[in-house]
Amino acid sequence: MKVTIFGAGAVGSNVAVKLASAGVAEVSVVARGAHLAAIRERGLTLIQKGTRTTVRPAHATDDPATLPPQDLVISTLKANSLSAAAPALARLRAPDAAVLFLLNGIPWWWPHGLPAGHPAAAAPVDLLDPDGALRRELGFEAALGGVVYSPNEVIEPGVVQNHTRNQYVLGEPDGSISPRLQQAHDLFAAAGVDVSMQRDLRAELLYKLVINACSNPLCALTRLTAYQRLCDPGLRELAAQVIREVMAASEAMGWKLDVDIEAETDPARIKGSRPSMLQDTLLGRPLEVEPMLGQMQVLARSVGVPTPALDTITVLLRGLDLHLRRAGAPDPAAIEPVVR
Missing domain, CATH: 1.10.1040.10 (N-(1-d-carboxylethyl)-l-norvaline Dehydrogenase; domain 2)
Incomplete structure (x- = not known):
């Protein structure tokens, strides 16, 4: 299974090390600057509970167009960077692959999957996707949602430290336990990550x-x-x-x-x-x-x-x-x- 962490900062690097070190997927990272240079030179290191784990991702790049189609894309970009990245995220997906968004706040896919007439369904989400790039390039159907409880710090380029817990909650916008949600959950679980699925992720x-x-x-x-x-x-x-x-x-x-x-x-x-x-x-x-x-x-x-x-x-x-x-x-x- 090919998995890319798109925006491998602190949280994304944590996820990348967990998945790669467990050998549960071929893990690539999209990063930039000094952090990317260090990953290429020395690998990516996670410090957690006093233990250092270093991995060398299958690919480390600032140009997602150089990567092959991916079976799962995990976006840890901040929400205000997502619209600009929408075309790259769309190109990176294999046919029918999901993009798992690990975000703070209300996500851009918020109205998708809510029943008609639901009080939360009618409000516009233009603030989250101002030019409609995410809806146009990806479509709501591509999105899986996630909530992160994992404080991390990039303490130096290529090195991330986890503080206290490392917990993830995943869900489908429509509340289903779909095969792709189960697959993402099982991937995290196989890597030893504390992960759960939630029907009502909102x-x-x-x-x-x-x-x-x-x-x-x-x-x-x-x-x-x-x-x-x-x-x-x-x-x-x-x-x-x-x-x-x-x-x-x-x-x-x-x-x-x-x-x-x-x-x-x-x-x-x-x-x-x-x-x-x-x-x-x-x-x-x-x-x-x-x-x-x-x-x-x-x-x-x-x-x-x-x-x-x-x-x-x-x-x-x-x-x-x-x-x-x-x-x-x-x-x-x-x-x-x-x-x-």
């Missing part, structure tokens, strides 16, 4: 979004770590309000989420980690504003749920994202490594 996506939406944006806007943010009473209450708004919108769409707000805003349960959006801010990278906040705002409005806290934070974060895009990325060597 419930899992919304649950993780509740946590991301109250943490990532506030850390990015304040430059505070997750722990530092929750030590401030005002920011802690603002985070709680965002959680309440996302939960209310989710329930109006048909998903009642079981989230302990006190626990999620308790600084005692969180170490000094830097969420991904804070990492991107420090590195001068574009932010995943729309999948994390903007699309949730659209969905909430479509079911008549007011979101004043989310509305304000979304405006501010779009402003920060605009600044970062105009300023360009600083020299990564001048910034200390951060947990991814």
Whole structure:
């Protein structure tokens, strides 16, 4: 089985090492820059629980057109990079092969597979696929969904470190347990990865979004770590309000989420980690504003749920994202490594 990790950064490199070291597939990676150069020269290394595992992918490239057709493409690109990559993703697929999207926030395939008349089906997803490239080049039918619980960090080019857990939840947009979903699940499981299948993957996506939406944006806007943010009473209450708004919108769409707000805003349960959006801010990278906040705002409005806290934070974060895009990325060597 030929498998390509498209966008082999921190999470993607973790998956690549797991699959390749277990010998369950012929694994290729699409990466770039110094990380790609190091993979080509020394291989790709994952450090997990004190153990170093190094593999040499079958192919390591920044040009996916050089790869043969793939039986499974695993995209770990950030959502704001997907539209530009749509043609390459489409060309890389073997006939009828799936693209497994491991994403934060609301995914671009969100309305696909929902029953007609479902409260969450009518809202537009133009923020997630603004020029329609993903729908045009791939089509909804190509997509498998995934939720990742795996904090990783590229500590040097070619070397990734996993922090704490490494868990994946996979699902079909239409809620079926299809042969291709079972195949992807079995591939991860054969590599020793903690993986499960979920018929209602949107419930899992919304649950993780509740946590991301109250943490990532506030850390990015304040430059505070997750722990530092929750030590401030005002920011802690603002985070709680965002959680309440996302939960209310989710329930109006048909998903009642079981989230302990006190626990999620308790600084005692969180170490000094830097969420991904804070990492991107420090590195001068574009932010995943729309999948994390903007699309949730659209969905909430479509079911008549007011979101004043989310509305304000979304405006501010779009402003920060605009600044970062105009300023360009600083020299990564001048910034200390951060947990991814």
